[in-house]
Amino acid sequence: xxxxxxxxxxxxxxxxxxxxxxDDDVIAGPSKLVDDLGFSSLALLELVTELCLEFEIEPVSxxxxxxxxxxxxxxxxxxRALA
Amino acid sequence: xxxxxxxxxxxxxxxxxxxLPGAGRVAVVxxxxxxVGANLAASLLRDGRRVVALSRQDAAATRARIAxxxxxxxxxxxxxxxxxVGYDLVAPxxxxxxxxxAALFDEPCEFWHVAANVNFRxxxxxxxxxxxxxxxxxxxxxxxxxxxxxxxxxxxxxxxxCGVDVDQPLERWYEAAPPxxxxxxxxxxxxxxxxxxxxxxxxxxxxxxxxxxxxVGDSSTGDATTDxxxxxxxxxxxxxxxxxxxxxxxxxxHEGANLHLVPIDSAxxxxxxxxxxDLDPTAPPVNVVDRAPVAVARLAEALCRVLPLDVEMVAxxxxxxxxxxxxxxxxxxRLAYTxxxxxxxxxxxxQTLDRLDPGGVPVMTAEALxxxxxxxxxELMDARPAPAPVHEQAASA
Numbered sequence: 460x461x462x463x464x465x466x467x468x469x470x471x472x473x474x475x476x477x478x479x480x481x482d483d484d485v486i487a488g489p490s491k492l493v494d495d496l497g498f499s500s501l502a503l504l505e506l507v508t509e510l511c512l513e514f515e516i517e518p519v520s521x522x523x524x525x526x527x528x529x530x531x532x533x534x535x536x537x538x539r540a541l542a
Numbered sequence: 543x544x545x546x547x548x549x550x551x552x553x554x555x556x557x558x559x560x561x562l563p564g565a566g567r568v569a570v571v572x573x574x575x576x577x578v579g580a581n582l583a584a585s586l587l588r589d590g591r592r593v594v595a596l597s598r599q600d601a602a603a604t605r606a607r608i609a610x611x612x613x614x615x616x617x618x619x620x621x622x623x624x625x626x627v628g629y630d631l632v633a634p635x636x637x638x639x640x641x642x643x644a645a646l647f648d649e650p651c652e653f654w655h656v657a658a659n660v661n662f663r664x665x666x667x668x669x670x671x672x673x674x675x676x677x678x679x680x681x682x683x684x685x686x687x688x689x690x691x692x693x694x695x696x697x698x699x700x701x702x703x704c705g706v707d708v709d710q711p712l713e714r715w716y717e718a719a720p721p722x723x724x725x726x727x728x729x730x731x732x733x734x735x736x737x738x739x740x741x742x743x744x745x746x747x748x749x750x751x752x753x754x755x756x757x758v759g760d761s762s763t764g765d766a767t768t769d770x771x772x773x774x775x776x777x778x779x780x781x782x783x784x785x786x787x788x789x790x791x792x793x794x795x796h797e798g799a800n801l802h803l804v805p806i807d808s809a810x811x812x813x814x815x816x817x818x819x820d821l822d823p824t825a826p827p828v829n830v831v832d833r834a835p836v837a838v839a840r841l842a843e844a845l846c847r848v849l850p851l852d853v854e855m856v857a858x859x860x861x862x863x864x865x866x867x868x869x870x871x872x873x874x875x876r877l878a879y880t881x882x883x884x885x886x887x888x889x890x891x892x893q894t895l896d897r898l899d900p901g902g903v904p905v906m907t908a909e910a911l912x913x914x915x916x917x918x919x920x921e922l923m924d925a926r927p928a929p930a931p932v933h934e935q936a937a938s939a
Contacts, residue, residue: 478926500663501769504876508778511872512785518875525665 463541468534475509476530488531506533516540567650567693572596572629572681573657575607577768578698578757578809582654584611584619585810592623594646596636596657601626610767631657631677636684643688650692652817653749655681658698660770662726662879674731675738682742695749696817697739701802701829701890702883703732703753711753712891714826715740725882736827743823750816751827755802755890757809761904764917771880772801772841773918778876779845779853780922782869787850791869793842793877797857798887800835803906805914808832815900828894832906838884840908844915855884 473486480486482497492498498506511518514537523536569586573579574595583593587608597604604626612619627646630637638646659666659673678697685695704711705723718737724730739751758773759766769777775793782791804812812830842853866874874881904910 500661500666500879501774503663504774504878505777505781508781508872508876511868511875512781515868517868518872525663 463538465534465538468537469530471513472510472530472534472537475506475513476533478509479506486530488529488534490530491528492530492533493528503527510537514541567652568592568594569652569654570594570596570646571654571656572631573655573698574626575599575604576656576658577766577806578754579654579656580607580611580767581806582656582810582813583608583624585814587612587619587621587623590620590623592625594625594627594651596627596629598628598630600628631680632672634680636680638684643684647688647690647693650690651694653681653685653689653693653695654698655696656698658728658732660728662728664727667727670727670731671734674728675734678735679738682738682747686742686747693748694817694821695739695742695747696813697735697749697751698813699732699736699751699753699827700729701753701755701831701888703729703736705729705733706882706886709886710889710891711829713829713893726879746823748821748823750821750825752813752816753827753829753831754809755804755829755831757806758803758906759805759914759917760807761805761906761910762807762913764910764913764915766806766914766918771883772803774880775841775877776845776915776918777922778873779851780849780919781876782873783849783851784923784926786869788852789869790852790854791873792854792856792861792864792866793838793870793873793884794858794861794881795838795855795884796886799838799855799884800887801838801841801883802831802835802888802890803911803914804830804832805904805906805910808903808905811900811903812895812898815898815903816894819898825894829890829892830895831890831892833892833896834906835888836906836911840911841915844912845919847912848916848919 469488476486479502480496481499481502484496486496490496492503507518510516516537517540519536519540527533527536569591571579571583571593574583574597583595586593595604595608605621605624608624609621627642655678657677659670661670682695701711704716705719706725707723716733719733721727721730736751743749756771766773782789809830816828838855842855845853
């Protein structure tokens with residue numbers, strides 16, 4: 460399987476994050492999901508759903524979800540899932 | 543008489559409360575920008591009551607939120623009777639200045655503690671406890687210290703704080719239990735908070751605990767402004783339907799699983815009926831639920847009518863006979879926090895509402911369910927239409 464680079468993944472992850480983000484804000488790699496974008500627990504689950512459907516990956520584990528802080532972290536989770 | 547002795551926490555009892563009908567009192571509502579709080583405030587304003595909304599948001603945003611609920615339910619409302627006061631549930635004294643407290647409690651009131659942190663993520667445990675338990679204790683402290691005699695305190699709780707081992711939750715106080723006895727820390731925190739309220743009632747505070755079922759949209763319009771409970775399931779199904787239309791998706795659920803859905807207009811009507819009745823200071827919490835629950839299979843049918851997806855609720859014993867698909871695992875993951883509500887049938891006791899039996903309160907009919915589900919899905923689809931097929935995306939890139 461081809462491993463997608465960060466630059467390839469970031470726009471698609473940002474698109475998924477934007478679709479689920481409770482707060483309107485500029486979204487970039489360092490954006491913090493909870494502090495900057497207002498993600499609640501349910502919104503994080505919605506993001507997982509979007510990512511699974513967008514990249515056709517398995518749902519991330521609770522452990523992975525708890526480790527997610529920034530959009531860059533999400534890109535890393537997706538990258539690992541696709542590897 | 544000391545300052546405190548004339549206040550609600552020390553001397554208020556049933557005899558004094560009965561003589562003061564709730565209909566004329568000022569209502570103090572915290573959590574007034576939430577779904578229940580805004581609709582409660584709107585209902586009170588519509589009936590000519592003066593409302594003080596305690597809010598963490600600014601006054602304009604709070605007024606807009608309550609005005610939105612007013613418009614939703616129709617009728618002309620004088621928002622001049624609405625006052626917004628900033629507060630902080632986790633700050634000592636609710637973060638209220640002395641003059642604000644004095645103005646807040648210048649006459650006997652109904653204090654509605656509606657605010658809550660509805661967060662199911664285990665990592666948010668401390669925050670949930672601080673807001674839902676600590677916040678309740680602080681509202682009680684402020685109420686007991688400052689509310690004039692004749693005031694009443696109403697705590698909005700959840701019917702599901704009965705925990706995981708109870709499938710016939712009665713209207714009685716439940717004792718303290720460890721977090722493992724609940725589906726999540728939210729339920730645990732509500733149980734803890736209820737016990738703080740019980741102690742206050744035993745000490746003379748007058749009021750009631752109202753345990754809500756799953757509050758959903760308006761019975762006549764279907765409109766809702768909440769993402770919790772049933773709506774999380776709908777969003778999960780919708781997310782799959784917009785990207786993978788036509789698929790068959792099974793959701794694991796107990797064969798008798800049901801949802802105790804309460805239209806927001808009914809919830810508010812029942813809450814107010816309790817508040818405006820003659821309160822028994824020894825009365826247990828009130829289950830604010832509909833007479834008949836909705837089977838989850840019925841919800842699946844309603845979803846299939848409005849979404850291009852074949853949704854099926856499947857009992858655990860049947861579910862495991864066929865390997866799950868990626869889509870089914872995605873939906874299951876989405877229900878990580880709320881799927882446990884599909885694990886058992888509930889039969890809530892509702893003696894208080896049956897006894898009060900306020901007339902004209904809408905119940906959850908099949909038509910109302912279709913309306914509520916349809917309104918939510920329509921709103922979702924308007925906000926986020928289905929993505930274009932991949933070949934169209936490529937062509938427009």
